[in-house]
């Protein structure tokens with residue numbers, strides 16, 4: 227929408243002037259480029275090199291080729307962490323739908339919308355250690371949640387101590403703690419949906435649900451895509467604090483995610499080389515997922 | 530086709546009333562234009578008819594049915610928005626058929642209606658495009674097509690042409706006029722462009738600050754305005770207003786000159802302050818009252834020249850169907866007394 231006829235700037239100019247212009251432009255891009263290279267690319271390469279060594283602690287490791295990766299392929303802890311990751315990613319639609327639906331409701335002007343917005347966002351300002359401590363208490367065997375469930379005659383469940391529920395509890399807590407941010411992003415996105423488009427749909431007899439599905443959600447697509455990518459990266463890289471405080475990866479490996487495994491291998495086992503190999507796998511995984519998401523979402527959007 | 534009847538319609542936002550009791554009857558098939566300055570309530574009135582704004586008080590009937598609380602989609606109306614309000618992710622065809630698809634109309638009916646509308650508006654080659662790939666004028670035609678597909682009794686337009694450039698605006702204006710002739714539906718059209726109002730309307734409704742100032746055919750409003758506001762709003766360039774003073778029952782004095790007004794029905798009281806209105810295009814008469822004008826600027830548009838200047842300290846615009854040239858410092862203007870419109874200091878017409 228919006229601007230209609232943007233005139234294509236004249237591209238063809240003298241070759242010399244162009245290359246000069248390019249050099250000049252490069253000068254402006256330089257500082258940012260330098261930062262990216264120094265703080266992103268170099269560590270990435272360094273990490274990859276590290277993953278090809280058997281470095282232990284402070285000693286510089288010897289080059290061992292892809293042995294670390296071969297070991298990964300046989301490591302049951304790593305397998306479990308991957309299985310947990312898949313389960314985590316499978317819950318992604320919830321991570322997107324919950325804030326989106328709540329944002330739509332707030333945007334529609336439910337009474338007290340501003341209050342809800344603040345309340346939903348509040349946990350996002352808490353450190354994961356605090357969130358973890360709160361839920362440690364709430365989810366304990368004699369915690370408030372179990373006391374509450376008992377009112378309905380449901381027996382106590384050891385939410386964090388049972389390998390069937392630990393990961394799901396962890397996911398629920400992380401969702402609670404972070405969906406406020408996505409909600410705000412959706413609210414910002416919704417405020418850009420032109421109101422007369424929605425009015426036009428109303429005039430044409432579209433029901434509320436049809437308007438959501440056929441008008442609002444397609445318009446929000448770029449936002450959904452953004453939230454999906456950011457959330458994926460978030461759950462794969464930002465759950466360490468919560469795991470550490472709530473379950474320490476257990477019981478067994480039931481809440482061990484690759485990120486946590488990296489820390490175990492690095493901090494406890496003192497194997498930076500092996501940890502670096504896991505990091506590389508995690509990196510490739512995230513890049514792959516992000517790429518796939520962007521591709522899927524942008525396939526039929528050319529707004 | 531459907532008649533619309535509005536009775537003492539009011540709209541308040543909280544404590545603030547913005548439409549102060551508007552009453553209007555619109556005949557079936559009539560093309561009615563709401564004009565008025567920005568913020569006068571044109572859009573609000575139109576949106577109340579559409580059902581997009583609640584009616585605070587008063588009655589709205591369409592086709593004899595009270596519509597105050599009827600859902601917008603059930604009112605038999607279709608609306609074209611200033612911003613076009615097209616769905617950016619849908620093709621032109623899908624945009625046009627949206628309402629029918631949501632109502633689960635049969636596919637062949639949808640196809641037929643979209644084809645018909647596309648033919649009327651010359652949109653056939655564009656049906657598979659997305660709005661982003663259309664020009665402003667084409668988008669506007671799609672928005673109109675979407676309205677046509679709904680086969681409404683009443684078309685509502687809210688400043689549909691104001692996002693287009695001047696040339697395209699003229700073209701689309703003609704298209705809309707043609708459309709009205711082809712479909713002969715009732716149409717209500719909001720604009721603040723008096724040219725659009727004059728050229729399109731069967732009847733013009735002039736609004737100011739939530740009140741109707743006057744309703745009439747374009748010629749009625751042009752020739753016989755009820756007040757200085759309407760007189761100034763209709764016609765371009767706007768009517769000149771000069772301070773005048775009655776110096777006889779049928780004559781006024783302007784800039785030291787006595788102007789006899791034999792056609793006046795009322796008798797003026799000596800010494801009353803008045804406003805004398807005379808249109809720029811009427812200052813080129815061959816005989817009548819002659820005045821000398823001190824020229825400030827002459828705007829030559831080729832076919833006509835608008836001469837800006839002063840008469841006895843009062844600013845004035847005169848139209849000339851000839852080149853005047855920039856060197857001219859003084860110009861004789863001449864007008865027939867029957868072209869003069871008199872207003873009292875509050876702006877009410879003195880006939």
Ligand SMILES: Nc1ncnc2c1ncn2[C@@H]1O[C@H](COP(=O)(O)OP(=O)(O)OP(=O)(O)O)[C@@H](O)[C@H]1O
Nearest residue numbers: 542545547565566567568569570571572573574721
């Ligand atoms: N939601 C609102 N709350 C309060 N006042 C409003 C609201 N919407 C419109 N108004 C007021 O109502 C009046 C009429 O507005 P409206 O949009 O109908 O004007 P308009 O004649 O269409 O003007 P324009 O030519 O600029 O479109 C304005 O004074 C405006 O400030």
Ligand SMILES: [Mg+2]
Nearest residue numbers: 571572573688
């Ligand atoms: Mg308006």
